[in-house]
Amino acid sequence: MLFQILTSIIFLTQLAQCVPSVQVFARSNHRNKPTIELGTIKFNETSGLADIVNTPNDIDFESGKYCVGVSIAGHFQCHSYVQLSLPLSYDIVLHTKPNTGELVSLSMVKSSTLGLHAVIKPGLILEEPRLKGSNNNVKVKVREVTNDKGETEIVHDGEVIEDQRSFIQKYWTYIVPALIMILMRSGESESEEEKKQRAGSEENKSTSVEGQTTGASEKSETATVASDK
Structure with a gap:
């Protein structure tokens, strides 16, 4: 008790x-x-x-x-x-x-x-x-x-x-490398285009020089023939 x-x-x-x-x-x-x-x-x-x-x-x-x-x-x-x-x-x-x-x-x-x-x-x-x-x-x-x-x-x-983060905040580790790769490929494409343009420009210059040389040679030959006459 x-x-x-x-x-x-x-x-x-x-x-x-x-x-x-x-x-x-x-x-x-x-x-x-x-x-x-x-x-x-x-x-x-x-x-x-x-x-x-x-x-x-x-x-x-x-x-x-x-x-x-x-x-x-x-x-x-x-x-x-x-x-x-x-x-x-x-x-x-x-x-x-x-x-x-x-x-x-x-x-x-x-x-x-x-x-x-x-x-x-x-x-x-x-x-x-x-x-x-x-x-x-x-x-x-x-x-x-x-x-x-x-x-x-x-x-x-x-x-x-x-x-509550945005899509970019959540997955920026995947987005940034992809953007870098895209930029690098874009830069490579631009470099190739520049090379082609430079090669075309040099080819045009070479053709122009050859044309000028040929013209000068023809003029010289004409002058020689006239002198002989």
């Missing part, structure tokens, strides 16, 4: 040191159905303790698929879709960021124990190094899966960095 009392005192003391609590709600896709308040969860990532309090005693709703999430700063954030039915027998699993205790995601699974129970599990966070001045956007990769009990959950696979 004394051991149970001491255990309860330790549990309450550790919960008093937990991070800010989160309110858990279930919301239907149908707007005419009210939002279901499931309670407030207090958790301590360091100790691994979690407890759900302030659960209404008169929870009543129609069975169906609901989005379970939390309310932060007055805004509802959906985390997972679950097929809910009465009586409530579910474990609310909190996935937290290691060392910081920050809530990453939340899921809800069927339990063999009557009521709602809070469980803490480490969340999978894929951190990618980002260079200063990089033009990247970080987005959370989310996918919808079905567990062994046939319930649909939204799983957070981690952060994905989207490269």
Whole structure:
């Protein structure tokens, strides 16, 4: 008996040191159905303790698929879709960021124990190094899966960095060598054209000189013949 009392005192003391609590709600896709308040969860990532309090005693709703999430700063954030039915027998699993205790995601699974129970599990966070001045956007990769009990959950696979660089910025290492090769080939083509033009010009000069020499020779022969006469 004394051991149970001491255990309860330790549990309450550790919960008093937990991070800010989160309110858990279930919301239907149908707007005419009210939002279901499931309670407030207090958790301590360091100790691994979690407890759900302030659960209404008169929870009543129609069975169906609901989005379970939390309310932060007055805004509802959906985390997972679950097929809910009465009586409530579910474990609310909190996935937290290691060392910081920050809530990453939340899921809800069927339990063999009557009521709602809070469980803490480490969340999978894929951190990618980002260079200063990089033009990247970080987005959370989310996918919808079905567990062994046939319930649909939204799983957070981690952060994905989207490269926002332009085509030239991404592939400049391939573009620059290609441009250099094109310029070199263009220069070689121009050199060949210049050689042809130079050769043609020299040939024309040579022909002109030969013509002048031939004309002078003919004139000389004519003058010699006239003198002989």
